[in-house]
Amino acid sequence: MSTAVDTTPQTKAPRNGAISTTLRRNWWTIGLLGVLAVLLVVTKIIQPSYGPAGIQGLAISVLPLALAAVAQTCAVIARGIDLSVGSIMALASVVSATLMDERSEGFAVVVVLGVLLLGLVLGAVNGALVVFTRVPDIVVTLAMLFVWAGCALLVLNTPGGGSAEWLGNVTRGPLVTDWIPKAAVLLIVVVAVIWIPIRRSRAGLSLYAVGSDPLAAFRSGVSVTRTKIFSYMLAGLFSALAGLSLTATTGIGTPVPGPYTLMSVAAVVLGGVSLAGGRGGVFGPVVAVVILSLLRTDMTFLNLDTNLATVAQGLILVGVVMIGSLIQLRRER
Amino acid sequence: MATTSEGTNEYLLEATDVSKRYGAVVALRSASLQVLPGEVHALMGANGAGKSTLVKILTGGVRPDEGTIEVRGTERKAHSPAEARRGGLVSVYQEPALIPDLDINSNLRLTQTPVEPFRHWVRELGLDDLDTTMMAREVPLAAQRIIDLARALAIEPDVLMLDEMTAALPANLTERVLEVVNGLHGGDRSTIFISHRMTEIASVCDRATVLREGATVGVVDVADDDSADRIVELMLGEIVEDIAERAEHPVATHRDADARPQIEVRHLGAQARLHDVSFEIYPGEVLGVVALEGQGQDELFDILAGSDRPASGEVLVDGRQVTFRHPADAIREGIVFVPADRAEALLTQRSVRENIALPFSVRIPRWGPIRTKTEKPKVDRAIERLQIDTRAQSEVRFLSGGNQQKVTIARWVAGGIETMLCFDPTRGIDIRTKHQIYPLLRELAASGAAVLFYTSELSEIQLACDRAIVIFGGEVTAEVEARDADESTLLRAAHNLRADALLPEEVVARSETGHDEPATDGGT
Numbered sequence: 001m002s003t004a005v006d007t008t009p010q011t012k013a014p015r016n017g018a019i020s021t022t023l024r025r026n027w028w029t030i031g032l033l034g035v036l037a038v039l040l041v042v043t044k045i046i047q048p049s050y051g052p053a054g055i056q057g058l059a060i061s062v063l064p065l066a067l068a069a070v071a072q073t074c075a076v077i078a079r080g081i082d083l084s085v086g087s088i089m090a091l092a093s094v095v096s097a098t099l100m101d102e103r104s105e106g107f108a109v110v111v112v113l114g115v116l117l118l119g120l121v122l123g124a125v126n127g128a129l130v131v132f133t134r135v136p137d138i139v140v141t142l143a144m145l146f147v148w149a150g151c152a153l154l155v156l157n158t159p160g161g162g163s164a165e166w167l168g169n170v171t172r173g174p175l176v177t178d179w180i181p182k183a184a185v186l187l188i189v190v191v192a193v194i195w196i197p198i199r200r201s202r203a204g205l206s207l208y209a210v211g212s213d214p215l216a217a218f219r220s221g222v223s224v225t226r227t228k229i230f231s232y233m234l235a236g237l238f239s240a241l242a243g244l245s246l247t248a249t250t251g252i253g254t255p256v257p258g259p260y261t262l263m264s265v266a267a268v269v270l271g272g273v274s275l276a277g278g279r280g281g282v283f284g285p286v287v288a289v290v291i292l293s294l295l296r297t298d299m300t301f302l303n304l305d306t307n308l309a310t311v312a313q314g315l316i317l318v319g320v321v322m323i324g325s326l327i328q329l330r331r332e333r
Numbered sequence: 334m335a336t337t338s339e340g341t342n343e344y345l346l347e348a349t350d351v352s353k354r355y356g357a358v359v360a361l362r363s364a365s366l367q368v369l370p371g372e373v374h375a376l377m378g379a380n381g382a383g384k385s386t387l388v389k390i391l392t393g394g395v396r397p398d399e400g401t402i403e404v405r406g407t408e409r410k411a412h413s414p415a416e417a418r419r420g421g422l423v424s425v426y427q428e429p430a431l432i433p434d435l436d437i438n439s440n441l442r443l444t445q446t447p448v449e450p451f452r453h454w455v456r457e458l459g460l461d462d463l464d465t466t467m468m469a470r471e472v473p474l475a476a477q478r479i480i481d482l483a484r485a486l487a488i489e490p491d492v493l494m495l496d497e498m499t500a501a502l503p504a505n506l507t508e509r510v511l512e513v514v515n516g517l518h519g520g521d522r523s524t525i526f527i528s529h530r531m532t533e534i535a536s537v538c539d540r541a542t543v544l545r546e547g548a549t550v551g552v553v554d555v556a557d558d559d560s561a562d563r564i565v566e567l568m569l570g571e572i573v574e575d576i577a578e579r580a581e582h583p584v585a586t587h588r589d590a591d592a593r594p595q596i597e598v599r600h601l602g603a604q605a606r607l608h609d610v611s612f613e614i615y616p617g618e619v620l621g622v623v624a625l626e627g628q629g630q631d632e633l634f635d636i637l638a639g640s641d642r643p644a645s646g647e648v649l650v651d652g653r654q655v656t657f658r659h660p661a662d663a664i665r666e667g668i669v670f671v672p673a674d675r676a677e678a679l680l681t682q683r684s685v686r687e688n689i690a691l692p693f694s695v696r697i698p699r700w701g702p703i704r705t706k707t708e709k710p711k712v713d714r715a716i717e718r719l720q721i722d723t724r725a726q727s728e729v730r731f732l733s734g735g736n737q738q739k740v741t742i743a744r745w746v747a748g749g750i751e752t753m754l755c756f757d758p759t760r761g762i763d764i765r766t767k768h769q770i771y772p773l774l775r776e777l778a779a780s781g782a783a784v785l786f787y788t789s790e791l792s793e794i795q796l797a798c799d800r801a802i803v804i805f806g807g808e809v810t811a812e813v814e815a816r817d818a819d820e821s822t823l824l825r826a827a828h829n830l831r832a833d834a835l836l837p838e839e840v841v842a843r844s845e846t847g848h849d850e851p852a853t854d855g856g857t
Binding site: 018021202205206208209212213215216217218219220222279 | 413414415424426428430431433434435440442443444445466
């Protein structure tokens with residue numbers, strides 16, 4: 001086998017087709033951005049006072065859920081599902097809050113890095129169990145949901161602890177102008193810094209390959225075992241980030257997982273990631289999270305019963321996904 | 334050319350006494366394979382002979398219980414296709430190993446394939462205008478296989494293994510593939526070529542290793558005059574005589590002048606591929622369909638089987654016009670479908686019995702629970718009639734490909750049929766099972782059924798059909814009686830050429846005098 005030959009594909013295809021191809025492949029995400037724009041306009045109409053403060057609040061409430069959605073995306077693209085996202089978040093949140101409580105700002109940096117490492121390890125445990133026991137992903141991660149949630153309660157059984165000053169500062173407040181919340185910038189930077197290099201590497205290709213067709217991936221020389229574990233490690237890493245963001249924005253650790261796990265699955269579906277694996281990216285789910293949060297806000301503005309709002313949210317989710325499938329069917333004709 | 338006196342080191346790849354058992358089932362007893370540098374080596378064997386197990390062992394998918402595999406004299410243990418690749422063995426499988434959700438460029442990056450050689454081979458294989466930014470799932474299946482092959486060739490492996498490479502390719506692409514494989518002779522690399530088609534083995538291979546019942550039973554020098562007979566003899570053991578009788582052509586139909594067609598298709602059109610197809614099938618005949626890849630045959634069969642609706646034209650069953658909204662409608666009209674891909678037709682995790690009994694619930698309009706008592710004898714009769722090997726009947730997926738295909742036919746035979754649509758039913762099936770399927774189709778016709786039989790293997794037309802229609806560009810361009818339907822006539826008709834016209838490959842061959850490759854003679 002010759003290894004000296006250049007292995008990077010040099011596409012000599014005409015560039016003018018590239019933009020239209022990009023648009024065509026990402027039509028769902030572009031559609032979501034359109035929906036988001038419409039929703040912002042609607043919000044402004046029903047609540048004329050909606051402004052910088054509203055955007056700030058939105059960004060802060062979106063941050064943990066968006067990171068959880070990215071975590072879920074990493075598992076789903078490789079044809080898995082991680083039901084323990086919420087529990088890992090809770091564990092990361094209480095561990096960080098307990099360790100940072102009344103300690104120096106510098107020590108908090110070590111804590112943050114330690115918690116990220118913890119996320120990777122918890123993810124690796126999830127992945128290893130899935131791969132080596134051959135128990136379906138959904139069963140393993142459901143079991144681990146209880147395990148990690150129990151661990152979180154062992155660490156801290158009531159909300160408490162504290163957060164470093166700087167951690168709160170990087171998530172709260174505006175950047176440059178009142179219209180740009182730090183939380184949004186942080187979200188974009190963190191996701192981009194981790195995701196883009198992976199997406200471009202062979203590891204990222206392997207994630208999609210395994211999700212798309214595990215047998216073909218295996219035969220193409222991809223290690224399915226390693227890729228699966230890698231996908232759960234990524235999910236664990238982003239879940240830990242989501243947990244840290246909870247501590248940072250609230251200033252305390254919360255041992256009981258919120259509705260994050262199922263919301264993350266909803267965001268993944270709405271974000272155009274195929275639950276069958278292999279299709280979609282992290283951008284769609286993030287936009288989906290913003291849409292879901294904004295819908296919630298709008299319903300509050302409209303003085304809708306919160307229970308009714310939940311029902312409406314579910315119906316909208318089903319409706320949007322259904323419309324998406326119909327468009328997909330049409331396009332394939 | 335195969336002198337073994339110098340010891341084992343002259344072999345590029347040598348597998349010695351490899352065995353593998355799955356629980357109580359012995360898949361391989363003692364298989365050996367010796368491949369010389371520079372040769373194209375055929376690996377042959379009927380279904381269940383252990384060929385696919387040996388392939389999996391060589392490619393690292395399965396670990397052998399005993400035996401050794403040596404590459405260039407050093408023992409190699411590969412535990413995954415990735416390790417086998419690093420060891421210099423690259424395989425092209427029956428189903429293309431392209432990732433459907435990645436574009437071609439990403440697929441190449443995934444296997445670390447150098448791009449320029451890839452492009453060279455793609456052109457060489459006759460796929461000139463390939464857009465590598467296309468998603469693999471958007472590429473037609475035949476082109477996917479070509480891409481898969483080009484990708485393997487570009488890596489320049491020590492050993493290239495082609496597993497049923499030509500099984501689902503249309504005739505024109507098959508020729509190109511065989512030409513390229515022929516060009517691989519010489520040098521210090523080798524090719525292992527697996528195919529059920531004897532003519533292909535004869536045209537490209539140097540030697541053939543034959544497996545039977547999990548053991549290597551012989552190595553044949555393909556250049557010998559009687560090599561084809563020897564290979565068949567080795568593959569089949571004692572049953573060779575049955576097959577010798579196959580040359581006898583089925584009796585031509587003695588159709589009454591006032592016979593009514595079972596199915597009449599008039600000016601059928603659908604989507605882009607199918608334009609204007611008209612023909613009739615009469616009860617008691619097997620009508621062959623010949624077409625190059627993508628001439629509208631897939632759409633035609635989908636419409637007749639009820640899974641798709643036509644854009645124009647009509648279908649008449651027994652003189653009545655029908656509209657199918659669902660395959661169940663077609664089945665109620667007595668039209669049943671046997672697809673090439675067994676997985677499309679079978680519940681692979683259920684038993685043979687359940688699979689055969691399933692269509693009853695559609696055929697018999699009776700309410701209430703399924704009556705196992707009346708069902709059982711029918712299922713038993715079908716199993717017996719098709720000689721299905723039921724040792725592994727707990728789940729159909731444990732059966733060999735040939736036996737699976739028999740189950741798909743059996744399920745319809747059990748209920749009694751009027752019309753059977755067979756879409757390349759013998760694809761990737763061993764010669765022995767094939768020769769059980771042809772008489773079965775004849776028998777069905779003899780009992781009054783009408784059979785529509787598409788095949789990508791042209792020699793099958795004369796073995797099974799009364800007459801054949803040729804579809805080209807979405808239209809029926811020719812009708813040929815079986816006695817005239819030899820391979821070269823059909824191949825010409827499929828290319829829409831006059832009977833005396835040259836095939837494109839022949840034109841190329843004639844214009845290139847001093848061609849350094851041996852001429853590929855597809856039609857015998």
